[in-house]
Amino acid sequence: MKLLEYQAKELFDQYGLATPKGVVLSSGEGAAEAVAAAGLDYPVVVKAQVQVGGRGKAGGVRFAQNPEELAEIVGALLFSSLKGIQVRQLLVVEKVEMAAEWYLSILLDRDAGMPMVIFSPCGGVDIEETARENPGAILKVPVNPLVGVADYTVQYLVSKSGIGGEHLPALKNLLCGLYRLFTQRDCLLAEINPVAVGKDGTLAAVDGKIDVDDSALQRHADLLAMREAHSEPPLVTQARAFRFLYIPVGAEGRVAVMSNGSGMLMSMIDLLSKKEISVACALDLGGGATKDRIREAVRIVLSTPGVDTLFICIFGGITRCDEVAEGVRLALEEGSGGSKVVVRMEGTNKEVGQEIIGRTPQAVSAGGIVEGVRIVSEMLSASAGRRDAK
């Protein structure tokens, strides 16, 4: 789960990392008063709280010289849409004077199987360009989680980057705090960009991104609560309630795919793409799906606008075919507006499952994934033909 900027900063605060003074607005009313109450001095920066790249260039970060400008910006930005995402909160902060901008993050490096610290003395909005054009300006150091951030880790960053030994204590403090946050809060990423370096050498987190491991959210009730503030497609939220993963794929498609693993979903999309069939969405059931869960899953994907064809591929070990079939039957019985479902399944209790599908209108069994793709393709042509014929 990716946190919004202001949520990331709440965590920074918890772990003793300085952030610029600021206030969160989730209503247009009384913005100037809230800013005054928080003790902010103008000029202030108004930042739309949305998880999109290039937020600044899209107009999501603006400067207000006085309360009037602030009110105007808040009115324009709050509840507007930025790159398709609704802005539900604004973060207003004081403008920070920076002698330098650094980049600092900790990423879970899947290849090394341990956290990796990334540091650059050239932080700020152009960090990705720097990564491409001057990779030497970006340092990467693995951190052994059985040891943690050691003195030599910080010494290396300071020495190799050339920022000057006087920064060592402050950088160590910042990195150790960020590392504690990273490990204690099950992060996949904890990023500060830029780290503002004040003229007196103090460091502050001016902007940040935190990505928390979804699988670990259950043990962080406070982080789980932060999801309330996020804007996400309603079907994603609906699916999550059942621990399904709903993945929007393309707005144009008529076909949804469903499976009990992301690998098969990817294969289905790859095969349908080869036949130039656009996929609208994919749903990963995870393992151990019961008929009730399957019913919900079918209902959710078929409620995707524009979708009238569902291709299910279940090769079950932990999933039982009879439960899958029963779930499909139940969902279609409850009403699905004439949508078709192609079911390919293999595994425990396969024959029972196929028998159930066989007596379910609107549902068809396929003998394999390739056959399933062929049936889907024929269905689409046939219905297109019917449409043409009308």
Added chain:
Amino acid sequence: MKLLEYQAKELFDQYGLATPKGVVLSSGEGAAEAVAAAGLDYPVVVKAQVQVGGRGKAGGVRFAQNPEELAEIVGALLFSSLKGIQVRQLLVVEKVEMAAEWYLSILLDRDAGMPMVIFSPCGGVDIEETARENPGAILKVPVNPLVGVADYTVQYLVSKSGIGGEHLPALKNLLCGLYRLFTQRDCLLAEINPVAVGKDGTLAAVDGKIDVDDSALQRHADLLAMREAHSEPPLVTQARAFRFLYIPVGAEGRVAVMSNGSGMLMSMIDLLSKKEISVACALDLGGGATKDRIREAVRIVLSTPGVDTLFICIFGGITRCDEVAEGVRLALEEGSGGSKVVVRMEGTNKEVGQEIIGRTPQAVSAGGIVEGVRIVSEMLSASAGRRDAK
């Protein structure tokens, strides 16, 4: 460094492990008053604070029913000698009612390279007999120091020993405390025997032994200070002041051996033993000995009562031969009562060293360890001959 019982119990207290109420006496005066002030009820147990095995059987643990008996026992026991060690402190404790006696220890297992928990529901003075005769009654479990004591560790001890699941929380608490003590205080051993199991299931450490890694003492100032209370041969103390290890070997010997490693010392003793020459003491210089340190080392071993022959074997990498020789020369010059020193050395600056030995009276160079043993043997025969001639 092995702690005295009362010192071990001080550490148990620090780590939240219950110990019987008690008081330490280091003077015969006012024993009864001290016991009363500590709030102890009679009968009490008076325990001599010496590091010897079989202390109880040697009369080092006695029971007093009233202040008069206490005064008598204190008078007899304090400053007496128990198995050759002077008793400098007594620990007086209340007698503890025990429903059962367990054994619990954590030992640094050199073979596994990690701590090992040893537990037995049959604790008490006969634990070593149990180990021989009924090894199944003693459980050994390694603890991964990267993980610590886990729930399953305690579950195993409870389940396998059959003490009953009701003891799990208390045993877990005890073991976790002992493990924290073990790791935070750099122990080689932390042992509680017996663990007193009260009728209400509470656990208390009735007696305990702690052995702290000498190499780690520098980082535990409070433990280092505990050494003051220990009775040890004065030459061991003198040697330690220079970070030498002085090892008493046999009271009868005339020969001392000195080397820059325990391996060679053992070889020297093995070879001399073969010639039926008794060794009085051995001194391990460690590495990097300078002439000043060698001088002190020679002085210390030659002050061992009865020793008049010193065999030094230095095969130096980090030790330089010229420094060794110069140290020997200085020590002998300062007066050594006619003692002889045989020096075998090899390594850096060997020739210079041999030249110095060559012009030092009372000192002889040997070409090898075997030659050195032969020279020592001849010296002893010759001086025995001279003695006989007189």
Added chain:
Amino acid sequence: MSILVGTQTRLIVQGITGREGTFHTEQMLAYGTNVVAGVTPGKGGQRALGVPVFNTVREAVEATGANASVLFVPAQHLKASAMEAIDAGIPLIVTLAEHTPVQDMMLCRMLAREKGVRLFGPNSFGIISPGKSKVGFMAHSIFTPGPVGLMSRSATNCYETVFMLSQRGIGQSTCIGIGGDMIPGTSFVEMLPDFQRDEQTEVIVIIGEIGGSAEERAAEYIQAHVTKPVVALIAGKNAPKGTSMGHAGAIVAADGTGSAQNKEKALREAGCHIAQSTEHVVELVQELIRREKH
């Protein structure tokens, strides 16, 4: 032969008395897997499906000489259970649970490596040597003994491939569920030496997917050490781009690592046969085995 699991396997089931644990222990027993013990804290002394149940893994190992363990425990308990098995000296541990916190597995993996333990999963179907032993919950009916050694990050793509292989009369030596999570206990490259050594295995199949560089590292090893033919499939060419991992994601993947293109290139250059679908995997394997025979 086959690798990892076989007739010599003496298996513990951790979580044997749970719903999934019971169902799949029954399946494993029916398949002929030698399940020697189960572990459920608090249920020691009972029997489940005729198998003795112990409170702790250590007791189970002492009593039965078990040499492998499979974990049917919820994701949130996986770390404790895996550590227990590692500490008890089990040399082969198979984890299955989905949604395991990644940092939990990260630590388990390091502890396993320190002890020289082979830890598989999580989010895996397990390991099967068809006709000998299954350790996991795979739908074993589709597997048949034969010459193909297969490992896959995806269970479903593996099943699909195996199903078609078996339909065409091509069996498998051992199939390994590497697992779909970010940090698997064991990755492709660590299993290649075993497949290369295994006499039964004639063709190696790697089913990878986008993300990470497990396939790239396998390619390096294959180039240097593997003489057997390798067929590889990378799923996810047309998958929607995930939302990026802050700037850090872009910085780390600046060289293209993780993309299907990069993986296919690396594997192709290492001499692997690149398949475009599970069906294509089967065709390539069939061709290679036919060639072998002539």
Added chain:
Amino acid sequence: MSILVGTQTRLIVQGITGREGTFHTEQMLAYGTNVVAGVTPGKGGQRALGVPVFNTVREAVEATGANASVLFVPAQHLKASAMEAIDAGIPLIVTLAEHTPVQDMMLCRMLAREKGVRLFGPNSFGIISPGKSKVGFMAHSIFTPGPVGLMSRSATNCYETVFMLSQRGIGQSTCIGIGGDMIPGTSFVEMLPDFQRDEQTEVIVIIGEIGGSAEERAAEYIQAHVTKPVVALIAGKNAPKGTSMGHAGAIVAADGTGSAQNKEKALREAGCHIAQSTEHVVELVQELIRREKH
């Protein structure tokens, strides 16, 4: 060949600017060891004995491609320095310091094993492949190239043996200071496969001593896997009994493990030639090599 260190070794000296570090770096350079870098925090950018000095091991590795490190650092800093070298990806680390806290080494050893790093010492003279490279502070003048692979817990007993071997014209392939501490980074048994494989090594010498069971474990491996002749010496038969480790010591050693008698018995039963003194080691080796030649 020789093992561990040789002409391919590119060595870092941690603590190069200290008194001992400087003295022994000079010795190592004079012996022909390829010392590529030194590390002393705060002295990066300087040169010591012509060798570039870095603030951190990672910088040194990046700049020089070093593949080994030797630590001339005080015992109390050994843990941090060894961990730094492990984390920086150095595959061979040699520690020398006496009086290293045992629990520090215990942790370093586990981290090294997790990374597949070979960690030696502490309380060791280092490793030398005579005529090629020395990593440590051994008195190298007594070593000569030849067919004896030697490893020793005691530096002094090793020197004595090597001195006599060389005097009789018998050189050494590689000599390893296992180190005298309770928990060495690497023990006998872990090096036996290397000596068995090494073409230069014709006879293996193990110099052990009382305490622990490193010799017993070596004996097990020798029995199963080593075909080359092995000569073993156990020092300490007549050493004074140490004061016991509480009851725990007696419990653990109830079966005689750790005694010279037990070790000699295990090694003898594994087919080793048991020597009674360093001189006897040399006689046995001489006899074995003579036999080999005929």
